[in-house]
Amino acid sequence: MPLHPIADKAEVSVEFPDKAYIGAFGRNSQFDAYADADSVAIKLVRPGEERREAVMHLHYGMPAEILAELARSLAGRDPLDEAHRSELFAAATELCAALQPRTSDGALGAQSN
Secondary structure, three states: OOOEEOOOOEEEEEEOOOOEEEEEEOOOOEEEEEEOOOEEEEEEEEOOOOOEEEEEEEEOHHHHHHHHHHHHHHHOOOOOOHHHHHHHHHHHHHHHHHHOOEOOOOOEOOOOO
16 A cells, blocks of 8 residues: 655553653654555554654544544634635545445446435
8 A cells, every 4th residue: 555645743552561662753754544345544654763663453433433533623623724624625526526426337426315
């Protein structure tokens, strides 16, 4: 799967009772996000001497819950700055379009409720 440059930044932390792992992924890092039949995956890669890689596989219910919680959180706070708001809006619009029902020939079908 092709990796894409990270335009912003990400940080991953995993905490255990006796230790913690923290990895930062900045502009020199890359990511991939993909979906399969059962889940979605997010992969972050920092190349070079301090190479780090983090991959999360989430069954579809988990990203759905995360998106719903993000929506509630954003609705309850001051508006985002225009740059971040427009990035998120464009990505959410693409996601909504990709989730629309399609006919057998790939055309968009009627939306059902």
